Amino acid sequence: MNTQTRTEHRIRYGMVMDTRKCVGCNACVLACKNENGTPHGFTRDWITTTTRGRFPKLSMEIRSERCNHCENAPCVTVCPTGASHITDTGIVLVDHDKCTGCKACIAACPYDARFIHPAGYADKCTFCNHRVEQGLDPACVSVCPTESLHFGDLNDPDSEVSRLVAENEFKVLHPEAGTRPKLFFLV
Structure with missing residues (x-):
């Protein structure tokens, strides 16, 4: 009899965004809109530019932002219908058929990553x-021409995203919220 126990690998998807490479070209935004048929006037991801300092000592950080697919997702906790949920792979999704458009998830999200689709349901990045x-x-x-966006399994120590997080200085947005986001920004 084999007494060894098998450990099942649980996938936990996440994204790494390298702020040192991003040029703010919006290719990611356009690709997302095209891929997901996002209505005009709405977006599932966006570019944010932050400038620090005073001339001549200025620095600028460009970030491609979206839903952070949090492990402690407040949008999921407050959803009264269970429409907002976390998949087995850690992706936060909205079941459009269950969503009533009450906006509780929008109010709960510290990243302003959700909107009400014209059809009446909450919508957001799904990591495609x-x-x-x-x-x-x-x-x-x-489509990222500077290869500043990386996606993969954070639970796989050999994955590109795991290596990037382990080997580089990074930040997450709003760490004080305690959401444990899975969108990491290399700085």
């Missing part, structure tokens, strides 16, 4: 779950 299930990267990652 439909692509990920086919073994593809999210659309934003696949």
Whole structure:
């Protein structure tokens, strides 16, 4: 009899965004809108530019932002219908058929990553779950000309995202919120 126990690998998807490489070209934003059919006037991801200092000692950080797919997702906790949920792979999704458009999740999100779709449900970045299930990267990652976006399994120590987080200085947005986001910004 084999007494060894098998440890099952649990996938935990996350994203790394390298602020040192991003030029703010918006290719990720356009790819997302095209891939997901996001209505005009709405976006699931966006570019944020932060300038610090005073001339001549200025610094600028460009970030591609979206839902942080938090492990302690307040949007999931406050959802009265269970429409907002976390998949087995750690991706936070909204079941459009269950969503009533009450906006509780929008109010709870510290990242302002959700909006009400014109059809009446909450919408947001899905890490292109439909692509990920086919073994593809999210659309934003696949088109980034500077390769500043990286996606993969944070639980796999050999994955690119795990190595980038382990080997580089990074930050997460709003750490004080205690959401344990899975979107890491290399600085």
